[in-house]
Amino acid sequence: MTEHIVSSFDDDLNALSDKLAEMGGLCEKLVGESVEALIKRDIPLARRVIEWDRSIDRLQHEIEESSIRTIARRAPVAIDLREVIAALRIANDLERIGDLAKNIAKRVVALDGQFQPPKLAGGVAHIADLTLAQLKEVLDAYTRRDETRAVEVWNKDGEIDALYNSLFRELLTYMMEDPRNIGFCAHLLFCAKNIERIGDHATNIAETVYYVVNGAALTDDRPKADLMSAELGD
């Protein structure tokens, strides 16, 4: 990062926003590519995702440093303070999303050569599409400070959870049908879980957008189907 002297709080904030936009775009790319690598068994693509995740980590550190410098220098209050806290929180969620995409990519590398009927990975593609759409939507809601769209994303997280739960059962069925599926499906279980967790982070970002706009927290009750959530753990 080139060190540049900012002249006002707004400049600080714009610099933060630019970095967050870059980080968000990179996260979308890596989530999409990690799943593409899984479906197509594309090892070189998976390796590129693993490599790119370092850029996300670097951006998160830069955003953390800039945010804290801004708080220390400008002592912002009210909406201004919320903007900086939001940048910190969103960068944190994006860093975790990048990590989860990297973890999927690492499993793709690990699975190279293992028995894997293509149909098994199909359900993962479906949940990944929905999750990626949620991620794009919430980043857009953040850019526009659009609370309504953020709440829509928040409300939709239950769909991802429901898809995950049905995928979990489907994968267990494949395992029971043929023991040769067990190793591959165990990895797919984790990939599916990682995608479901990416959805959770998109929901966190939705909560942060709501907080920036309203200065209050969205209700504590996540839009999860209680029973399913209790059944499948996290």
Next chain:
Amino acid sequence: MTEHIVSSFDDDLNALSDKLAEMGGLCEKLVGESVEALIKRDIPLARRVIEWDRSIDRLQHEIEESSIRTIARRAPVAIDLREVIAALRIANDLERIGDLAKNIAKRVVALDGQFQPPKLAGGVAHIADLTLAQLKEVLDAYTRRDETRAVEVWNKDGEIDALYNSLFRELLTYMMEDPRNIGFCAHLLFCAKNIERIGDHATNIAETVYYVVNGAALTDDRPKADLMSAELGD
């Protein structure tokens, strides 16, 4: 939280330390109890863990607020700024540890009544013991600002990863031996993964302790066995 006016930066810092100590103690308790609930199939204990996790979330919010207020009011630099950033980071890791313990507890509730030979959970207890010891050690290293002990914890994370990898294979073997084990073992796979991730957060805390004491980052290379890490994904 009672709002109290602090008279100096040191008072701010002491208040932060107290809250972190409370949060750390609570995390140790919940990690231990979630695994105990799993091994003993103790549903009421699991439910208490799920309930207690809210206190950890509340403490994290309080620490976040206090840290940011301190940065805005005191504009600390050098070691003082590192102390506040460290509190923020450690609270973040502890919150995630609490979440992971809660997730294990939720699986215990979900597993109620399912076929589960006690021997299957044995390996989980072993990795949990090691992880809990690491967590206690790193929290102690933080309290004493003891960089040497922090580095010891950091170096030992490879042991947890190795145990996890062998447990992963063991659980797949049980699944292949008897399809009736598949559902239960799939949940155990996630419990084991959650414990391994608790170990990762202990390692993060070790890095933060190092950063507070030295003002520099521990090397970026995590003490993971590369091959295993590549093999099992995250």
